[in-house]
Amino acid sequence: MEYLHEPVLLAEVLKYIRSTRGSTIVDCTLGGAGHAEAILDLITPEGFLLGIDVDDVALDAARIKLARFSQQNYSLVKGNFKDLDRILTKAGLYAVDGILFDLGVSSIHFDRAERGFSFRFDAPLDMRMDQSQDLTAAQVVNTYSKDELARIIKDYGEERWASRIASLIVKSRQVHPIRTTFELVDIIKKAIPAPARRRGGHPARQTFQAIRIEVNKEIEILDKSFRDAVKWLRPGGRIVIISYHSLEDRVAKTVLKDLSGGCVCPPGLPVCRCGRKAQLKIVTRKVVRPSPNEIAQNPRAESARLRAAERL
Ligand SMILES: C[S@@+](CC[C@H](N)C(=O)[O-])C[C@H]1O[C@@H](n2cnc3c(N)ncnc32)[C@H](O)[C@@H]1O
Secondary structure: OOOOOOOOOHHHHHHHHOOOOOOEEEEOOOOOOHHHHHHHHHHOOOOEEEEEEOOHHHHHHHHHHOOOOOHHHEEEEEOOHHHHHHHHHHOOOOOEEEEEEEOOOOHHHHHOHHHOOOOOOOOEOOOOOOOOOOOOHHHHHHHOOHHHHHHHHHHHHOOOOHHHHHHHHHHHHHHOOOOEHHHHHHHHHHHOOHHHHOOOOOOOHHHHHHHHHHHOOOOOOHHHHHHHHHHOEEEEEEEEEEEOOHHHHHHHHHHHHHHOOOOOOOOOOOOOOOOOOOOEEEOOOOOEOOOHHHHHHOHHHHHOEEEEEEEO
16 A cells, blocks of 8 residues: 655745755654655755654655665664654764654554554554554553543543543443444444534544554653754754644643743842753744645645744
8 A cells, every 4th residue: 555645844844944965854753754755855965864763664655755865865763752862872873953753643544444543444443653562542442540541532632521431431341342443433422422423523533532642652752852852953953843733732832942941040140040051942933834725735734833943
């Protein structure tokens, strides 16, 4: 099956990451290499791109997409960007000109039924981006407490009926384990009152999103990963983050704001005691969003938010 994933905010990524001939760039979320390919076009023949992804299918697709470039210009690594320090050290890098995070899952995760991400196909409840990890969606659904499930569905899915859905999941699994996506969809539909079910999109959309975020620990690794990434930028180097969920964007905004702040001494001290210096300058004054045209062509882009900052 072809790996079809339209790179989101491509022109904006190229503008903000400011990669030029000879630059060294890290793409922490390689996916189908849509952004990586366009970056390589700008930085070659001298530049170098390190592409990271946890998903073997993405890495295979990226290898095909990037085959036209010389192997000296790029290297692809299976890994989780939460281990950025280790991955970049192992790759022999010491400072880089740009780091890109295009967070979340790619279209392929939803399009391949057997990965268990989609409420549109019946499949085992899996949802792992990294298929070598232990935790699956089936384990979350069948072993987490009612309170944990309710919190995850509410926080990560922003689902109004989180508590009812969590209660019915726990009740149902006492009869038999919940094994498939369609079994979970049925439970969610039963838990949501009929009038609410008829409003908006698919009733399982938010709960599936929440469980996927939990399985892949998508939010909790971000703060440290962004801070680690900034340390690898050389002065003038840029970090670019595209998020698709308000919680992801909140972490991006908070970290970039924090690292772009200087002295934190209480007002009134004659001299600075904390010695804290700003590490970043934010270069996206307002969060960057896709144009209506891009959203019309690629509905997945709708929730995208881009933030970028430059190392001082
Ligand atoms: C939105 S897609 C990226 C698409 C890519 N920019 C393109 O143009 O094709 C996100 C990719 O990041 C990967 N990913 C998500 N979280 C990751 C993590 N913590 N570490 C490494 N890769 C991750 C996913 O497997 C997916 O392939």
